[in-house]
Amino acid sequence: MPTVAFHTLGCKVNFYDTEGIWQVFKHRGYEQVPFEEKADVYVVNTCTVTHTGDKKSRQVIRRAVRTNPDAVVVVTGCYAQVAPDEVARIAGVDLVIGNDQKSKIVDHVERVQREQHPYQSVGNIMKADAFEELDVPYFEERSRANLKIQDGCNNFCTFCIIPRARGLIRSRKPENVIAQATKLAQAGYREIVLTGIHTGGYGTDFEGYRLADLLADLERIELPFRIRISSIEASEIDDHVIDVLGRSQKVVNHLHIPLQAGSDAVLRRMHRHYTVAEYAAKLEQLRRALPDLAITSDVIVGFPGETDDDFENTYAFVEEQCFSQIHVFPYSQRRGTAAAKFGDQVAEDVKHGRVTRMIELSERLAEAYASRFVGRHLDVIAESPVISADEETRRAFAAHPEKGRMLVGYAGNYLRVAFRAPEGMPLESLVGELIRVRVAETGSGVQQGHFVEQLTSADDEHHATTASVNGRLTS
Template sequence: MSSVAFHTLGCKVNFYDTEAIWQMFKHEGYEQVDFEQTADVYVINTCTVTNTGDKKSRQMIRRAIRRNPEAIIAVTGCYAQTSPAEILAIPGVDLVIGTQDRDKIMTYVNEIKSKREPINAVRNIMKTRQFEELDVPDFADRTRAFLKIQEGCNNFCTFCIIPWSRGLMRSREPESVIKQARMLVAAGYQEIVLTGIHTGGYGEDIDNYSLAKLLWDLDKVEGLKRIRISSIEASQITDEVLEVLASSDKMCRHLHVPLQAGNDTVLGRMRRKYTTEEFGRKIELIHKAMPDVAITTDIIVGFPGETDEMFREGFEFMQAMKFSEMHVFPYSQRTGTPAARMTDQIDEEVKNERVHELIDLSEKMQLAYAEKFVGQTLEVIPERAHKGDEDGLVMGYTDNYIQVVFPGSEDLIGRVCQVKLIEAGVNECKGELVGVVQLAKAANN
């Protein structure tokens, strides 16, 4: 039996795409092995969101070549899309396939097996207008199912290379989304996470359809317990989306709404499509529609031209938003973006100081949010055994994205458990099992 090994860098969309590519290899009779083992084919799904992503991708490609010089080395993903010639220049690379035409990967692999000639299968992504259908009926080692509904982005923020690696906005056909959702529920999944490059833009390219309509259609899928949106822009939280949040009992009380900066001058330079006032108003409306909602966000620190005064103003704005968690990143120059050419770059030491200050703020807000639920019984779907000092613990997430660790055996993984929160903490809270609502996911039985 031929073997294949995967290594995925970057975002949830890349992980979804890797799972989809694995399905094709599995269909051809391949066995999946660990990336550190000897395999007949290595697939490296790359990231290019930062220059560091490019570097790490090259490192993993070379590691695979060293592991088995006779193996077929296939490189896909965002870095492959933007820099195919650079990757093919690495001795030992056989296939570069980018972020489209992944459904042809087995044809290319079989061709390389017979001819052993490198193939550059990358086309101009900006000309692509169709969503690439890549089904994933099951996820290895996961109790939450990811469902990719959208590809590409039309925003062209000044710090971001992604439109050039993923192309323009393309939505998946609603019938295809619902069909896969039913397939995932039939496989035993309790929670589906809707994901994409610009998830909240779903439906903008479909006549008389929208994200809100998709959410209502998913709400009707029998057996589905939770619907979670992986990320949504403030500008895409329409009145119709707010109505779904207020009315559907399947929508998770958690939204990830990227802010990026808490100062209007910086937001303008980033080419973001909102002001802090508009963002704050949307957050207020979300809280009204869905009380006790957890709102997480992304923050870029030290964007070119961000003065101490701008940072301080942003800090106060973030405090006022009462996020349940912030993912904080120092600004990193990405070659090829307008922001990388800006002359007023911020000193790395200054960036690091600001990053630590915001991480401290995030931890305080995370603890404050979790403390509100101490003593309450919440539904948790355990994802794995907890690795710590104590044995006999499992961990999982509530619908409002509180990570809870509680005593329990591994046969609880994938089940919906009622857990009383007994102690709040940063990153994880402690709970005690009250009862079990649902049977385990079929794939885990």
């Protein structure tokens, strides 16, 4: 049986695509092996959001070539799309595949093996007009499932290379999204994350069918799972979306709404499609309709021309809006974007100082948001034992006397919560299941709670009612 190994860099969409590519290989008789082992084929799914992504991609490609110089080394993803010739020049690369060719990847591999010479299959992604279907009925070693509902972006923000790497918006047909969601729910996934390059733009290329309509249709699937929207722009949250969210028993009480800057002058230079006042008004409307809604966001600091006053306005706006978490990014020049040619580039030491201040604010806001839930119940999907979780979680509970019996996972409002499993209950029976937890201690990182009850079980797919997995908060 031929073997294939994968390495994925970048976003949730790339990880979804890799799972889909693996299904294509699997159906053609391949066995998957770890990337560090010798394989017949290596697939590197690359990222190009920043120059660091390009650099890491090149390092991984060279690692594959060193591991087995006789293997077919395939490079796909965003770096491969925007710089195919640069990728092809890396010694040992046999095949460069564009972002709209992934479903045909095994055919290309077999051509390389047959003809014994490298080549590229990278076209003009801007001409792609149909969503490329990749079936992903389950995920290797994951307790939550991503579900890709669209690809591409029409916004052309001046700091972003992604439209050149992914093309314009191409939405997945609603019937295919619903069929895939049903498969994932039947496989036992208790949370499905709707993801894409511009998730909130779903349906822009359809006639009269948008994200709110899709959410309403997913609501009708009579299986126990909750829905999370990976990201949505403030300008895409209309009354229809808010109405659907307000009535939903499946969509979690959390939205990620990118801000990027709290200064209208900076937003204009970024080519964002809202003002600070419009963004604030949308958050106010959401919070009236959805009490206790967790809102996370992205902020870029040090964008070209960002003055001290611009940054202070952003800082004050973030503080005023009480986000539950902020992802902070220092602006990085990206070749091929409009902003890379802007004057007034901000000095690195100034950017560093602004990043530090914004991260400190984010931690303070996260702690304040989490503290509101002390003594309340949250429904948590147990993802892993604490002792095998991420470094931050392991460090937080390193001295805890019962860490060996503790699990950690995300609540519907995106708080990360650890709790001790009851005696006699195997940890593996709880992983991937929905557990009601009473919050006891909070901070800016991992919260600590007490097990209350198990809401779903792998032994009984219909054990939980829709209402018990809706991600809403309970007192």
